[in-house]
Amino acid sequence: MSYDVIVIGSGPGGYVCAIKAAQLGLKIAVIEKRATFGGTCLNIGCIPSKALLHASEMFAHASHGMESLGVEFSGVKLNLEKMMAHKDAVVKANVDGVAYLFKKNKIDAFQGTGKVLGQGRVQVTADSGETQVLEAKNIVIATGSDVAGIPGVKVDIDEKVIISSTGGIALDKVPERLIVVGGGVIGLELGSVWNRLGAKVTVVEYLDMILGGMDGEVSRQFQRMLAKQGMEFKLGAKVTCVEKTADGAKVTFEPVKGGDAQTLEADAVLVATGRKAFTDNLGLADAGVALDNRGRVEIDENFRTNVAGIYAIGDVVKGPMLAHKAEDEGVAVAEIMAGQHGHVNYNAIPGVVYTQPEVASVGKTEEELKAAGIAYKAGKFPFTANGRARAMETTEGFVKVLADAATDRVLGVHIVGFGAGEMIHEATVLMEFGGSSEDLGRTTHAHPTMSEAVKEAALATFFKPIHI
Ligand code: NAI
Numbered sequence: 111m112s113y114d115v116i117v118i119g120s121g122p123g124g125y126v127c128a129i130k131a132a133q134l135g136l137k138i139a140v141i142e143k144r145a146t147f148g149g150t151c152l153n154i155g156c157i158p159s160k161a162l163l164h165a166s167e168m169f170a171h172a173s174h175g176m177e178s179l180g181v182e183f184s185g186v187k188l189n190l191e192k193m194m195a196h197k198d199a200v201v202k203a204n205v206d207g208v209a210y211l212f213k214k215n216k217i218d219a220f221q222g223t224g225k226v227l228g229q230g231r232v233q234v235t236a237d238s239g240e241t242q243v244l245e246a247k248n249i250v251i252a253t254g255s256d257v258a259g260i261p262g263v264k265v266d267i268d269e270k271v272i273i274s275s276t277g278g279i280a281l282d283k284v285p286e287r288l289i290v291v292g293g294g295v296i297g298l299e300l301g302s303v304w305n306r307l308g309a310k311v312t313v314v315e316y317l318d319m320i321l322g323g324m325d326g327e328v329s330r331q332f333q334r335m336l337a338k339q340g341m342e343f344k345l346g347a348k349v350t351c352v353e354k355t356a357d358g359a360k361v362t363f364e365p366v367k368g369g370d371a372q373t374l375e376a377d378a379v380l381v382a383t384g385r386k387a388f389t390d391n392l393g394l395a396d397a398g399v400a401l402d403n404r405g406r407v408e409i410d411e412n413f414r415t416n417v418a419g420i421y422a423i424g425d426v427v428k429g430p431m432l433a434h435k436a437e438d439e440g441v442a443v444a445e446i447m448a449g450q451h452g453h454v455n456y457n458a459i460p461g462v463v464y465t466q467p468e469v470a471s472v473g474k475t476e477e478e479l480k481a482a483g484i485a486y487k488a489g490k491f492p493f494t495a496n497g498r499a500r501a502m503e504t505t506e507g508f509v510k511v512l513a514d515a516a517t518d519r520v521l522g523v524h525i526v527g528f529g530a531g532e533m534i535h536e537a538t539v540l541m542e543f544g545g546s547s548e549d550l551g552r553t554t555h556a557h558p559t560m561s562e563a564v565k566e567a568a569l570a571t572f573f574k575p576i577h578i
Contacts, residue, residue, distance in 0.1 A: 113139045113246040116232050118224035121149020122433040123424030124252030125208050127440030132215035134448035139244055140217055141224035141234050147208035149254050151433040157204050158279045161197040162303045163464050170306035225393040229419050248419050248447050251407055255385040255425035265352045265381055271359050272379050284308045285377035289361045291349045293320035295463050297382035302465045311341045314363050318346040325475040325524040332469055332526050335506055352379050387426045413443040435459050458541040462531035467507050470534035473522030473541055485515035489571030491563045493527045495578045498558035504528035509567035511547050518546035518572055529560050547571035
């Protein structure tokens with residue numbers, strides 16, 4: 111069978127690429143080794159974790175969050191089995207949705223493992239062992255990423271006691287004590303889920319901050335908020351051993367700056383120390399496709415590998431491992447293969463941590479601007495001074511706008527607060543259009559909304575906020 115494009119992998123990068131390319135009139139095949147479409151994000155990542163984050167948030171709220179609003183509950187009970195069933199139903203609806211979209215767009219889907227045989231040829235090996243070879247003008251590698259483990263430490267992840275994010279969304283009981291290795295996005299999101307459901311959560315993080323790479327002020331305040339919710343943090347601590355014990359597991363870590371090692375015991379340990387590009391059994395070496403020094407498929411600015419007609423997108427290439435970055439690359443590469451001019455603006459890719467409150471950011475942090483020697487001005491506005499936040503008791507957090515000192519062009523926006531993950535998009539659109547803090551501050555925002563804090567932070571950047 112011959113196609114215009116074969117896409118290997120049906121995660122947000124691959125399936126969006128396939129649909130966009132089909133919309134542009136190309137004949138598409140998708141190869142997926144899982145039984146369902148949607149990749150890590152839909153099956154075991156973004157979507158199920160958000161289902162659990164929402165459900166656990168409702169539980170925490172009902173348990174102790176609403177007396178001051180005059181809403182009293184008694185006998186709030188956790189039914190973990192039902193919560194997991196909700197998560198599974200959400201996953202099913204989403205993966206079925208992708209199958210429907212493939213049909214609608216006349217995309218041929220092949221279940222099996224794809225192996226690149228060279229330019230224009232891919233072998234599919236089904237679970238039964240049966241193989242077939244597909245041909246196409248172009249191939250897109252969208253095979254995503256996998257759990258990286260702890261650098262230099264051998265960890266036996268059984269997904270029951272020592273778990274990765276995969277086990278972290280599927281425990282059948284709440285661990286009394288949970289140690290999270292890695293204070294990044296996965297550690298804090300899943301740590302929040304189990305903390306809300308009653309686990310005593312301790313996060314052990316190598317860096318001396320959580321969410322490394324985020325704006326330092328955001329990270330510090332956010333850590334205080336999570337600590338108030340009961341999470342404990344061991345920062346500047348390098349985990350050197352994770353082992354099972356008779357009744358759980360233990361984690362050994364030593365201060366990065368030097369000093370005595372410490373051991374903590376727990377009922378479960380979540381290893382959340384990053385992900386790595388997934389290229390196993392893809393045949394890339396034999397096909398002559400070059401990888402970079404971190405094992406990612408090397409691409410140029412048009413997503414082309416060094417082999418003609420082979421492209422790569424998403425987690426398997428450089429850049430942030432984010433579903434929406436992969437999706438936008440999928441659209442861009444589809445447009446390029448169809449003879450159009452696809453493009454992704456890497457300066458305006460928002461990042462969101464779906465905890466409560468949420469953390470959201472787009473563009474540069476203060477630390478990055480300082481390091482790059484860019485003169486900037488900063489404006490900040492706290493949600494304590496926002497009327498809607500007071501009405502909803504969501505006054506934790508703030509908005510920070512960073513703009514070029516000379517031109518006022520907005521270079522970064524950072525929000526920690528309720529609904530940050532939605533509010534960040536007005537900043538993203540503004541940055542996409544090269545807008546200034548004055549543009550944002552002079553844009554009418556509906557009252558009363560949390561988003562008025564974004565406008566006020568912009569006002570604070572180019573002149574003065576009104577409400578503080
Ligand atoms: P991460 O890279 O965000 O965080 C891993 C953390 O582990 C780092 O802070 C690192 O310093 C720490 N670490 C590494 N070795 C350590 C050691 N020996 N001892 C103690 N700490 C150690 O990785 P994470 O959270 O696993 O997420 C993987 C990827 O998935 C990320 O790229 C993330 O952006 C993406 N993701 C995004 C989500 C979102 O956008 N909401 C949700 C979940 C994942």
